[in-house]
Each structure stands twice: as C-alpha cells, then as structure tokens.
Amino acid sequence: MDPLWMFVLLASLSVFVIKLLGYLLPQKLLEGPAISRVAGLVTVALLASLVASQTLGEGSGIGIDARIPAVALAGGLLWLRTPFIVVIIAAAAVAALLRLLGWMP
Amino acid sequence: MTHHDIDHIRQARSQAISVASAVSLYGLSFGALSVISGFSVWQTMVLSLFMFSGASQFAFVGVLAGGALAAGWAAVASAGLLGVRNGIYSLRMSPIVGPGWLKRLVAAQLTVDESTAVGSGQPSLVGNKTGFWWTAILLYVGWNAMTLVGALLGDVLGDVRTWGLDAAAAAAFLGLLWPRLNRGEPIAVGLGAGVLTLLLVPVVPAGVPIVIVAAVTILVALHRHRVSPERPPREEVS
Numbered sequence: 558m559d560p561l562w563m564f565v566l567l568a569s570l571s572v573f574v575i576k577l578l579g580y581l582l583p584q585k586l587l588e589g590p591a592i593s594r595v596a597g598l599v600t601v602a603l604l605a606s607l608v609a610s611q612t613l614g615e616g617s618g619i620g621i622d623a624r625i626p627a628v629a630l631a632g633g634l635l636w637l638r639t640p641f642i643v644v645i646i647a648a649a650a651v652a653a654l655l656r657l658l659g660w661m662p
Numbered sequence: 663m664t665h666h667d668i669d670h671i672r673q674a675r676s677q678a679i680s681v682a683s684a685v686s687l688y689g690l691s692f693g694a695l696s697v698i699s700g701f702s703v704w705q706t707m708v709l710s711l712f713m714f715s716g717a718s719q720f721a722f723v724g725v726l727a728g729g730a731l732a733a734g735w736a737a738v739a740s741a742g743l744l745g746v747r748n749g750i751y752s753l754r755m756s757p758i759v760g761p762g763w764l765k766r767l768v769a770a771q772l773t774v775d776e777s778t779a780v781g782s783g784q785p786s787l788v789g790n791k792t793g794f795w796w797t798a799i800l801l802y803v804g805w806n807a808m809t810l811v812g813a814l815l816g817d818v819l820g821d822v823r824t825w826g827l828d829a830a831a832a833a834a835f836l837g838l839l840w841p842r843l844n845r846g847e848p849i850a851v852g853l854g855a856g857v858l859t860l861l862l863v864p865v866v867p868a869g870v871p872i873v874i875v876a877a878v879t880i881l882v883a884l885h886r887h888r889v890s891p892e893r894p895p896r897e898e899v900s
Contacts, residue, residue: 561726564734565705568722569712571738572745576715577770579752580759590891595883596747601848602855602879603744604717604839606872607724609856610863611832618864627829628836635840642687648833652826 623661627652670789677780678796685716685776686804688834692719693812694819695831699727703813710809714802715774717838718744724831725869733869740869743876751778758782758790772798847886851879 612628613619627648634644655661689710696706701723709719718741725737752773758781759769781794819825843849855875862871 560731560734561701562705564726564731564738565701565708565722566712568718568738568741569709571742572713572715572718572748573771575742575745575749576752576773577767579749579754579773580756580766580770582753591884591887593750594887595880596750597842598848598851598883598886599743599876599879600717600747601839601842601852602875603721603740603872604835604842605852605855606859606875607721607740607835608832608839609859610871611724611828611835613860614863614868617868619860623826624829624832627826628832631833631836635837640684641834641837642684642690644837645688645691645830645833649826649830652829653824654826656823656826 620662623652623655626655626661666786667788670784670786671792674780674784674789674793675796677783678793678800681776681780682797682800682804685801686808688716689805689808690812690815691830691834692716692723693809693814694816695720695812695827695834696723696809697813697816698819698821698827699723701726703810703817706809706813707806710806713741714771714805715741715745715748716805717775718742720831720834720838721872724835725872730868732867736869736873739876740872747775748773751775754778754782755794758787758794760791769794769798772802774798774801776801851882854882855879 608628612624613621615622630651631644631648634647639647692710693706696709696719697703701709709722713719713722721744722737722741725733725740752770755769755773755778756766759766777794777798780797781790784790784793819827839852843852858875858878859871862874866874
C-alpha cells in the first residue's frame, strides 16, 4: 500500500476513534478538570507550534521571507475580528504581492 | 411542544446556519493547501470525509508537507493529539445526543468545535439537540463541498509560494489559535510552544518538534494542575 495513503487512513481513523471514545466511555472516567485542562493546553501548544514552524521554518532551518509580514497582518486582522476567510486571503495576497514585486523572497 | 420549545428550535437553527456557512468556507483553503502540499484530490477528500476536524486536517497536511514521508508518524501523532479535545466534546454532547448506537456513531463523527459550541450553548435540551444536529450536518456537507472546490482549484494553481499559499497556511493556524488565547495561561503556553518549536526546528528532523512540544505541554499542564488545581473556566469553543 502507498505509504501516504496509509498515513491518511491511520490519522483519519485515530481522530474518529478519539471522538467515539467520548460516547463509549462512562462519563465519570474521563470528565475531570485535569483532562480538560491538559487537552485545552495541548491544543493551544500544537497550534502555536504550527504557526511558528509554518511562518519561519524552511526545510530543516529557519527562513525569513514574505510569510512574516503576511502573518503579522493576519494577527492584526484577527485582533480586529475580521472573518477567518478574509484573513487567509489577505495573508496570501500580501505574500504573493511582496514576491511579485521582488521585495521579499 | 411549547412556545418556548419552538423559539429555542428556531434560535438554534439560525445559529447553526450562520456558524456552518461561515466555517465551511475554511474547507476551501484546506482543499487547496492539501493538494498543493502533494496530496491527491481523493486523499484530500478522504481527510475531510473521514477525519473531519479542521485543526487536525491542517496539521496533518502541514507536517507531512514539511518533511515528506519521513514525517508521516509525526503527522499522524499531531492530528491525533489535536483531536483529543473532540473526545472531551463527545463527553459533553453524550447526554444531549441520547441513546441509540447508530445515532451515537454518527454523532461521534460530527462532534467538532462548532457543533459542540452551538449544541451546548442553548437554553433547553430541545434547543441543544437542534443546535448540535443542524450545525453538525450543515457543516459536514458544506465543509466537504468546499474542500472539493478548493482541491480542484489547488490542482490548477500549481506553485504554493507564488500565490502566497504558504503564508495562508500559517495564517490559518493563527486563526484557529486566536480564539483560544482568552486567558493568561493559554497565552503563556502558546508563546512557550512557539519559541520551543523555533529552537527545535534546526536541530531535529522535520515533524519532530511538534511531538516534543506536545509532550512538554502535557507535563507542564499536569504540573500546573497539581500546583493550582482550580477548575479553569469552561473553554470557549469557537
């Protein structure tokens, strides 16, 4: 089997099983302040890690390019409560424009 | 059925429609990013149909795009860890969904941030049920339709960087993170995780930093819980 397909199916199955567990397990077993707190903070940490690596990561190093002003603009727009889809399009447009003009790689 | 019930159903339905239609549009960016990251249109659709959890899907394609197949296990782990909160949502929605194994199986697949937020935020049980199911079904249909459109567009677009889609991916993660930064603790954890990731990226293989960040966060969160065990306010689901 193509390994990429294997990973796609494995990841999909694991995400589904986690959702299902909440309906199968007795509520008292998992519903504790500790688990809620850990799950909430892990979600925040993973998303923050992805923001950092997708903004500055380049191969196996750090790269400074048009993604930085684009993500900074996205942060500003989110602060102003701009709808998600507008934020994404604005970020893409800024990065594309800076590259088109040759101002940033 | 009382007048209150009818009001509650109407209110839950209109919330469901506005949330589902707004959020479905993210599917467009997911579809395009996934195809441009090297996944086929079919693989992209399988992710939206079967994984059906925005943050996990973005993480999965993001981590695999960065490190090719070597990052496969890290991508699976990232998707799974980001899915853990859905398990907590399932616990919360379980009494609202009620008995019946087929209904619970379908509900499980549709339990995500949005269906939980609308489904738990209503003033009565009938409102909760309406909010959950309407949001869940509309979002599932909309998310998958938009993913398909995005995937087909992505096939045409070609190079990620020319169109700024690499920046769009980073902005998408920031957009998913933003509503969770509502208190001091998540803000501190988010900053710490970002800094740790940047320190790790140059020294460990692609995909590994996020797994280390998750492990460190679990240890820190458990420690914090022992030191100050007060129950945090119910987290805001967006």
